[in-house]
Amino acid sequence: MNTPLASQPAPPRYGADDDETGSVLQPLPDPLQLRQALVDEGEVQRLQRSRKSRQRRLGAFYEEQNELIDELLKPVGRTSDDVRNEAASNRRAAIAVYGSMGVNVMLFILQLTAAIASGSLALFATMADSFMDLLSGAILTLASREARKENIQKYPTGKSRMETIGIIVFSSLMATVSVQLIVESIRTLIASADAPDMPLISVLFVSIALASKLGLFFYCYSLRDSPSAQILAQDHRNDLFVNSFGLAMSLLAHHYQWWLDPAGAIAVSLIILRSWTHTAYEQIQLIVGKAADPAFLKRIIYIAFTHHEDVLHVDTAHAYHVGNRVYVEVDIVMDPDTTLRYSHDIGESLQMKLESLPNVERAFVHVDYEFEHKPEHRKYK
Incomplete structure (x- = not known):
């Protein structure tokens, strides 16, 4: 039974x-009288500050219980404030997508110039990542635009999954580029090569790229309700680490050992490959x-x-x-x-x-x- x-x-x-x-x-505001089970915030904090692990676990339980009760008692439906907030959120998300695309065009040109001027494989790897950022922006923009087009006869339940598919396609492309960069770096290691040149202009351009990515990351990260903005925030965060690491490896190869440059390119490519493989897996789980x-x-x-x-x-x-x-x-x-x-x-x-x-x-x-x-x-x- x-x-x-x-x-x-x-x-x-x-x-x-x-x-x-x-x-x-x-x-009624609380039909099942759930508020009676709420634990005072001061008591929760006292338990969480306790030296005894049992009381700390109890405090964590009460905190989670309070959050659940607050979530259950939230009003259902959209108020006029919700509609205004959603419209504002959509505008901010559009700024994030189109702004990221515009900035990525500039960054790609800067990083391409820096990579050509230095001949560094590590910088070429970061440049390839910037190029894929451009492609990702185009894919997410097209997917978001297509998802908003209604066709009840052809797509009775809508096309909201188009955005998820776009993210999966982009993640697959990023993984493919990463594998190709790994192959090229291994070839360079086998053949041996000279240390890359690192003129001041290359360092300057990569530094500008890092500063721009930092600003974009903070803006996109603040838009927690937009899947596209969160994906872009993840991309900008990865770029900050990847570009910093690529620049460091190029400088080390220039001043110390030449092989640090292709080794850095392999490391950068592996980081990109792991990140976007994980993203693709998460999105596949959602669509399944x-x-x-x-x-x-x-x-x-x-x-x-x-x-x-x-x-x-x-x-x-x-x-x-x-x-x-x-x-x-x-x-x-x-x-x-x-x-x-x-x-x-x-x-x-x-x-x-x-x-x-x-x-x-x-x-x-x-x-x-x-x-x-x-x-x-x-x-x-």
Whole structure:
């Protein structure tokens, strides 16, 4: 026999202005009285400062519990402030994408000049990384633009996954370039070569590139709600380390041992390869259907359970990624004698409520009259 995720009885959850369908129901601020479980912030900090590991773990638990309760009690739906904030966030994300592309054009020219002037393989590796930054900006821009174009007949569920696919394609290209640079550096090591020249202009141009990347990193990192901006922030962070390391290896090769230059190019390429292989793996997990964060799923269950007083149980709940956004499936249980019209309206209003959450692409609500059955939508061999 299955056990429902959430069951009645529960405290009264709605006021007297209920209508038959629940479409205008106004939930109380804390229908399940969760605020009573909040632990005072001062007590949490006292536990976390304790010398005893048990109390520190208890403090960490209470802190996580407080965060979960605050998340559960957040209002559902978008206010006018949310709409304004989203519009502002989209503008900032557009500035990040287009600004990064413009700056990367300038940086590519600077680094290409520095690499040619010095003949350093390590600087050529960083220059190749800058070129791929240009390509990444183009891919993300095209993917984001394409995802916004609606075609209900051809793409009934939208094209939000286009951005995820763009990131996977870009990551694959970065990995390919890294492998090619490793091959060329190994050839140079085998053949032996002279130490690279390091004129002042090469050092100056790479330094300008580092300063520009630092500014871009801080700006993109501040846009936590934009997947594209976060990918660009990761790219700028990697560039800061890669360019600094490449410049250092080129200078060391010039002043000490020639082989430090191709060795530095191999190290830079391996760093790029590892970073973007990991990114591709993460994005593939999202597009395949990785489960959403457990805290998010708990909020889904809470919203479904407190949606209407006639929801007796929450039978099952699933939340999984379809790209960067999430699909939600919820099975609720109502009285067997509930009319079709009544149960439909409650289920539909719950669906609309779930789809108003920021990260939810689509929500599917199934109304059942009992929970003692085998799991649905399962294939048995």
